[in-house]
Each structure stands twice: as structure tokens, then as C-alpha cells.
Amino acid sequence: MNWETALPLLIVLSSLIPGLIIFFLAEKQVVARITLNMAAALIKLALVGVMLWGVFHGHHYEIRLPFLPGLDLVLRADPLSMLFVTLSASLWLATTVYAIGYLEDSPNRSRFFGFFSLCVTATVGLALAGNLLTFVLFYELLTLTTYPLVVHRGTEVARLAGRKYLIYTVGGGALLLLATVWLYTLAGTLEFTARGFLSGLDAVHYPALIIIFVLLIAGLGVKAALIPFHGWLPQAMVAPAPVSALLHAVAVVKAGAFGIVRVVYDVFGIEFAASLGVTLPLAILASATIIYGSLRALFQDDLKRRLAFSTVSQVSYIVLGVAVAGPIATIGGLVHLVHQGVQKITLFFCAGILAETLGIHKISEMNGVGRRMPWTMAAFTIGAFGMIGAPPLAGFISKWYLGLGALDAGQNWVIFILAASSLLNAAYFLPILYRAWFKAPPASWPDERSFGKRETAWALLAPAVITAALTLGLGLLASMPYSPLEWVRFITEQEYAP
Amino acid sequence: MTGDIVGIPWIVVLIVLPLTGGMACFLFPTISKSLGLIFALAIFTAVVGLGWQLVEQGAQRYAIGGWGASLGIDLYADGLSLLMLVTAALVGLGVSVYSGAYFSREKAKHFWPLWLLLWAALNALFLSADIFNLYVTLELLGLAAVALIALADGADALNSAMRYLLVSLLGSLFYLLGVALLYHSFGSLDIAILAQRMEPTPAVWSAVGLMSAGLLLKTALFPMHFWLPAAHACAPAPVSALLSALVVKASFYILLRLWLEVFALTDTSLGQLLGLLGATAVLWGGIQALRQTRLKLLIAYSTVAQLGYLFLAFPLGTNIAWKGACYMLLSHAIAKAAMFMAAGNILRFCGHDRIADLDRIAQRLPLTLTAFALAGVSIMGLPPSGGFIGKWLLLEASMSAGQWWWAVILILGGLLAAAYFFRVIGYAFTRAGLTHEVGVVPARMEWAALVLALAAILLGFISPAALELMGIGTPFGGERAG
Numbered sequence: 015m016n017w018e019t020a021l022p023l024l025i026v027l028s029s030l031i032p033g034l035i036i037f038f039l040a041e042k043q044v045v046a047r048i049t050l051n052m053a054a055a056l057i058k059l060a061l062v063g064v065m066l067w068g069v070f071h072g073h074h075y076e077i078r079l080p081f082l083p084g085l086d087l088v089l090r091a092d093p094l095s096m097l098f099v100t101l102s103a104s105l106w107l108a109t110t111v112y113a114i115g116y117l118e119d120s121p122n123r124s125r126f127f128g129f130f131s132l133c134v135t136a137t138v139g140l141a142l143a144g145n146l147l148t149f150v151l152f153y154e155l156l157t158l159t160t161y162p163l164v165v166h167r168g169t170e171v172a173r174l175a176g177r178k179y180l181i182y183t184v185g186g187g188a189l190l191l192l193a194t195v196w197l198y199t200l201a202g203t204l205e206f207t208a209r210g211f212l213s214g215l216d217a218v219h220y221p222a223l224i225i226i227f228v229l230l231i232a233g234l235g236v237k238a239a240l241i242p243f244h245g246w247l248p249q250a251m252v253a254p255a256p257v258s259a260l261l262h263a264v265a266v267v268k269a270g271a272f273g274i275v276r277v278v279y280d281v282f283g284i285e286f287a288a289s290l291g292v293t294l295p296l297a298i299l300a301s302a303t304i305i306y307g308s309l310r311a312l313f314q315d316d317l318k319r320r321l322a323f324s325t326v327s328q329v330s331y332i333v334l335g336v337a338v339a340g341p342i343a344t345i346g347g348l349v350h351l352v353h354q355g356v357q358k359i360t361l362f363f364c365a366g367i368l369a370e371t372l373g374i375h376k377i378s379e380m381n382g383v384g385r386r387m388p389w390t391m392a393a394f395t396i397g398a399f400g401m402i403g404a405p406p407l408a409g410f411i412s413k414w415y416l417g418l419g420a421l422d423a424g425q426n427w428v429i430f431i432l433a434a435s436s437l438l439n440a441a442y443f444l445p446i447l448y449r450a451w452f453k454a455p456p457a458s459w460p461d462e463r464s465f466g467k468r469e470t471a472w473a474l475l476a477p478a479v480i481t482a483a484l485t486l487g488l489g490l491l492a493s494m495p496y497s498p499l500e501w502v503r504f505i506t507e508q509e510y511a512p
Numbered sequence: 513m514t515g516d517i518v519g520i521p522w523i524v525v526l527i528v529l530p531l532t533g534g535m536a537c538f539l540f541p542t543i544s545k546s547l548g549l550i551f552a553l554a555i556f557t558a559v560v561g562l563g564w565q566l567v568e569q570g571a572q573r574y575a576i577g578g579w580g581a582s583l584g585i586d587l588y589a590d591g592l593s594l595l596m597l598v599t600a601a602l603v604g605l606g607v608s609v610y611s612g613a614y615f616s617r618e619k620a621k622h623f624w625p626l627w628l629l630l631w632a633a634l635n636a637l638f639l640s641a642d643i644f645n646l647y648v649t650l651e652l653l654g655l656a657a658v659a660l661i662a663l664a665d666g667a668d669a670l671n672s673a674m675r676y677l678l679v680s681l682l683g684s685l686f687y688l689l690g691v692a693l694l695y696h697s698f699g700s701l702d703i704a705i706l707a708q709r710m711e712p713t714p715a716v717w718s719a720v721g722l723m724s725a726g727l728l729l730k731t732a733l734f735p736m737h738f739w740l741p742a743a744h745a746c747a748p749a750p751v752s753a754l755l756s757a758l759v760v761k762a763s764f765y766i767l768l769r770l771w772l773e774v775f776a777l778t779d780t781s782l783g784q785l786l787g788l789l790g791a792t793a794v795l796w797g798g799i800q801a802l803r804q805t806r807l808k809l810l811i812a813y814s815t816v817a818q819l820g821y822l823f824l825a826f827p828l829g830t831n832i833a834w835k836g837a838c839y840m841l842l843s844h845a846i847a848k849a850a851m852f853m854a855a856g857n858i859l860r861f862c863g864h865d866r867i868a869d870l871d872r873i874a875q876r877l878p879l880t881l882t883a884f885a886l887a888g889v890s891i892m893g894l895p896p897s898g899g900f901i902g903k904w905l906l907l908e909a910s911m912s913a914g915q916w917w918w919a920v921i922l923i924l925g926g927l928l929a930a931a932y933f934f935r936v937i938g939y940a941f942t943r944a945g946l947t948h949e950v951g952v953v954p955a956r957m958e959w960a961a962l963v964l965a966l967a968a969i970l971l972g973f974i975s976p977a978a979l980e981l982m983g984i985g986t987p988f989g990g991e992r993a994g
Contacts, residue, residue, distance in 0.1 A: 151895040
């Protein structure tokens, strides 16, 4: 075991082991729990940093464990996996700080943080998965470890939301498993390969491959909240705010989108997928999801529900970018994986702060809240403008490349989707901002807690401000070396090289 | 040193040890708890010894008293026998640890001799090389099981023990008739000799029908599962674990062994029929489990469904399908034993096992709930777990055979399992203001369930080695052909 095989394993273990230890901590061992949580998050981020540097300098990180006859569990670092791992590890750190602040004094914290760590373990595991089997394994693990977080509050509403979450995700997992086995019996391998491993197959199998593609996309689309599989996401909003952040930005939804990217590029290969004729339907499905999610978001008064429908819409940008089947659109889609994560986590952090500090859950209660909580609402505003795609924020970069890529690939209709979606984004975000900044605040807030001179607890505010700053930075510094945009260019060159 | 260990006739030791243990527990009831545990450990060690022997020397045949087949009694051990012995040893050890704390002194006096007798019958069954010995051990097994069910108090338990006795006797009777027919036709009871002389005559077909019917009844394959839920739910928790994990598997083992070696009937309509019944069992058991309001009944119906999976290998008949079914058998045994033990803990804690009132379990019995959840992961066939490996192999076998409909059944079965399993978990997480009469659950009972459940998960990581061991003596035919 040398450094190059140990590193992927260490990155997975760096949250698995602390997570398992946390389960055995008593509720009142607050210091030990916080230390473990923070240490795990920092160590993981450091390890990811080392690996990022290594991958950029051409090192090859891979570990294999025999798992089934002829099939290994493979953890491997390639540029695409690094994109997701880095995103998850960074946002996990922010979410950990936030969760520690958020769950102060609530019951069952050991259980919560235990599953919280396992959830991130599953996420980095599926990001580093080197074949479809490993991906499926961690994908299912992610379902199992997020369920206790969704039902954490233990209320009847939470139980029902958890049930719905399971019906969707376990069903999706089953489709994914079936498709994976089928693929294995046809191709004899499941190893992720740049530009896919299926193009050599006999043309007799093409109909089967199309069915497999549909099954895979359906299985992954559940977590990515593509219509008609998005129903669980808005209902899962009963979970505590850090869990929402995890679901929407760090782990679950991203895992689905990332899986679709993997399937299209490294299982089928984009050119082969396009020749099977499956990319255009996928692009249409993604477009429909984008418009539908935005339309539904317009009519939600509950802040977290509006954000949830916004996620339904925004995550499909990633899928759209992939399905348009051109290198520039790919850049737009992949970079949105990062940008959407950073922006959406900011918004959810802020929504949680509003609920915890002032008891605000509905948009109609947000009049004048900008005056009471200027920092929080400033962060929220940056996130919202990012979502709308206003320059110079991160979201603008994504949309720019998506639009350019669609034109480049000769799919002009996508421009209209992007335009319509941006209008809708503005239509559901701007009224919130207007209320918050320009309307007069009410005489009293629904359920106010005092934090002295500060507007709220620093552990809640700091992560939100930092991710808002990131949103700005990712947009302004998009062309700097080591930025996500540059990294995504690096990935795209490999997938489209002649 | 190594030579000495390999030289010991572990086959015989494996039968003599539990028998001696049973007698010892009967003679010295005051120390039966410690005696039972010591013997359980010894048997476990002996299984490891046999495993080592098989790895070193390949499949083993042992003639008792040196008489040899057709006259004397032969014992035979290959990878398939080893699998069954390991299953029994793992579950047996777990149950022994658990039972040490579960039974009162009065009950323990009866439990230990019966349980070790049952273990002896199991081991002898898995090592028998002729079809009459299989009958004897099967009968012994049934009687020990009936007596164990009757350990529970109440009219319900007696009732279901009685029903179980009748079913068990009827099943053995059918089997015995088949044995008589075969002996009449071929003049031998030895499986290897029968395999050579086998030819398709009407008598053989009748024998196949009779023996299969008897064994299927005892294995509780749909629609002959009617006796199982009541019997498995009424018994004391460790006994439920034994029944679901081991006893029903014994008759399945005989059927599998005969099918593979004597009948060689793969690719016939009988195989398709078994597959069809298995598929129905998967769906029916799952739906029934979903409808139960009591935890132990739910788990018992889950057994009905899981047994159905084992029969999906029959219409496929490939090496990989058999291995998949056997992996399923192993992991179901361990996971289900853990599940019944966890249910026993819950029953003791709450004083009831109504699913809708299982609140506070998550907070008050975290180890038990973890055991239940981990066992559930394997039962659902989610990765990483033994259940997943078995399911994957069966899926792979059915997709490569082009019989995709079995794959659909496997997937649907998994979904049903997830549905009934998470119904329990969902209630366990709810918060209720009620305070129950809380019974004390000894730590030993919680840990026994948890360790077994962890073993079921661990099985998901050792499949290459385990499948290798299972293939000693090629019980499932060659790699490619059936």
C-alpha cells in the first residue's frame, strides 16, 4: 500500500471512522463531538487538496478491492471525480460548522452527526467510484444514510416525508441495479472509461442499450429530481436546514446529476450516446424540468419549498449541458455542478438562519427583514442573483457557456429555454428581495431569539457569508488557473479529444 | 502440527460433539448454560477444522466403521456441505450466546439439550451421503424443532407446535416413500451410486415428485407455506431464529443436493415450475409481510418471501445461479436470525410487538435497532451486504440466460422488502409521549443480535473467498455448463 493507493481510501475513511465513533458518544460530550466533526472535515479537505494537486500533476490514484467474481470495488481519482469530491468536501466543512450552530441544544445530536458523516462518506465514495458497481454501492448507501436525517425530527410529517423519500429513491436504486447487471452481462465490464466502453458492442444490442440508458437515467433522475421523479424533494423540506443543504448542494441531488454525467460520458460515451439518439430526449426532459420547476417555484409561499422547486429547475441545467452534446455546453453543465451547489447552499443557510432567529418560514413574513439582518440578507441576495444568472456571479458563467454551447452544437432552441428560465428565476427571486429590502418591517417577528449585538449566531452566519463570497469569487475569477471553470475545461478536453 | 489438524476426522467430530453436548446438558441441567456455550464454541472450531481440511485435501468421504457405501454409512463433505455447516455454526453460536441470557433457569433446562440435539441433526444431515440417512436426520430435526416451539407458553404456541409436527411428519413421509421407490429401482441409497445408475423411468419420476413434494412442504415454499408464519412467530425468539435461519434450509439443502447430483433435471419444466412457485412466494410473502401489524409475523412472512428467492436458481441451473442462491441462503440465515433476536429484544423491552407502537426504540435500544436495520439491509439486498451479493449473482444469472423475468421478480422482491422493513424503521424513529412498562434487555442479547447483523453485512465483502470455498468439490457443476 503506497501513497497513491492509500489516498482515495483515506478520503473515504476520513469521514467514515469519525462518523462511527460519533454514534457511541453520549449526548453531553459536546466538545468531543465538535472536535471530531471539525477535525474530520478539515482532514478530508486537506487530503482532497493533496489529491487535487496530484491529479493536476499527472499522478494516478487508484485502489481496488475484489468484491464479486470478476468485479472489483474501485476508488479512483480522475478529473471529473475531483470536481465533485472537492465540491463536497468544501461544502461539507461549511455545513458542519452550520450544523453545529444550528442543532445547539436539540436532542439526538450524536445520531444526527453520525449519519451526517456517513452521508458525506457515501458522497465522496460515489464521486471516487471507478466503475458502475462501486457507484451503485455508494449510491444506495447514500439513500440509507440520508433517511435518518430526513426523519430526524421524529414528527408524523417527518415520517411521511421520509416514506416518500424512500419510495422514490429505493425505487430508483432498484432500476439502477437492474440496468447495471444487464449492462454487465452485455459488456463484461463496468469500468468507467473516457468516451465510454460500449461503442464496440454489436449493433444487435442497440435496442437493449437504449432501454438500459432509459433505466439508468430514471434511476439516477430520482435523486437528480428530474420530472416526473422530483416529488420527494419539496416534501423533504421538513428536515432541519443543514440537512436541506446536504440534500440540495452537497450530496443527494448532486449525486444523481453526477451519475448522469458519468453514464453519458464514461459508460456510453457522448458520441455513442448521440448516435443511439438518446441525448436529444434527455435534453428535452431536462428543459421541461427546468421550466416546470421554475413555474412551480413561483407559486410557493413557503421559503424552503420555493428554494426546493428552484433546485429541481437548476440541477437540470447540469443535465441539459451534458445532453446538448457539445464541448462548450459540457463546460457549462459541469461547471454548474459547482456553481449551483455553492449558490443553493447559501440560500438554504440563509433560510435556516431566518427560521432559527426570527421564526420566519414564509415569504410573506419577510417584509423588511433586510434591516434586521443585513448580513444574512446580503448573502441571500448574492445567492439569488447568482441563480438568476446575473453577471459577474457564478451562475452567469454557467448560463453563458450553456447558451454558447447550444449555439455551437446547432441546438438554438435551448437559448429560449435559458431565457425563459432566467425570466422565471427573476420572477420568483426578485419579489423576495424587494420585500426584504424595501418593505417596512412588522412590529414584531414571529418567533425572535436574541443574540445580543450580533444579528444571529456566528456559526450560522459565517458559513453563509463565506459561500456567498465564493459565489462572487467563482464568477469574478472564473478564468484564473485552478478555478472550477478551468478544471472543467481540463475534463472536457479528455472527453472530446479526437 | 498442520498435518495433525488436517488428519482429524472432523466430519465425525461435527456429529459427535453436539450429541455429546446435548447429553451433557441433559445430565447436568444446573450448568447447562455454560456447558451449552462451551460446546457451541467447540462445534464452531470443528467447522473451521473441517474447512481447513477441505481446502487442503478437497472434498472428503468418510466410511463409518470402514464398511463403505451400499452396506455401511458414508459421510461426505464438499463445498456445499461446508456452506451449510458454516451457516449453522454462525447462527448456532449467535443463538447460543443470546439464549444464555434469554431463558429462565426452568426453560434453559429444556432448551439446551433440545437445541444441541437439533444442531447434531443438522450437522449429520449436511454430511450424509445417502438418502436414507437424510431421512433419519430430517425426522430427528423435525422432532427437535417441534419440542423447541412448544417451549413457549400459551395455547397458541402449543397449537402451532402441533400443526408444525403434523406438517413435518407428512413431509418426511412423502420423502420416505420416494426413498423406497428409488431403493427398489436401483438397489442403492448412496447418492453417488444413484447418480451413476439414474435413468428416467416412471418410478424415478414418481420418486422425484414425492420427494420434492415432501421437501417443499418442509421448506415452506408457496403455496405450502401456510404453517410457517404461525410457528415461527409463536416460538421463543432464539427458537424463531433457529427455525427461520436453519431448519427450513435443511430440507432445501436435501432438495438441492438431490437435484444437482441425482435428478440432474435442470432445464426441465419442473425447474420452471419451482421457479414460478419461488417467484410467487417472493411476491406473496412480501405483500403479506407488508400487511402484518405484529413484528414477529412480519419477519416470518419475510422468510416466506426470502425462501422464494432460493428457488429462482432452479429454472436457471447455471453455476452462477446456484452460487447466488447459496449466498442468499447463507446471508438470509444470518440476517434473519439477527432480526428475530432483535425482535425478541424489542418484545422484552416493550412487552408487545405491535409495529405502530414501536416508538422510542431508536432512543432506548439503539444497539437493537442498529442490529435490526443492518439485518434489514441484507434482507433487502442493498449493498454492501451478503444479501446484495446473492441478489447480484442471481440477477446476473437470469440476465445472461435471457430469462429477464426472474430479474424483475428479484427487483420487485427487494422493493417489497424495503417497504415492509422501512415501515418498522419509520415507526421506530417517531417520538411519542407514552411511557410503557419498560422491561430490561440484557446487554448480551443486544450484542448477540448486533454481531450477527454485522456478520451479514461483512458477507458483502468476502464473496470472492466465500464463493471459492463453496466450490470445493464442484457441487454445482463446471463454471460454464449447468
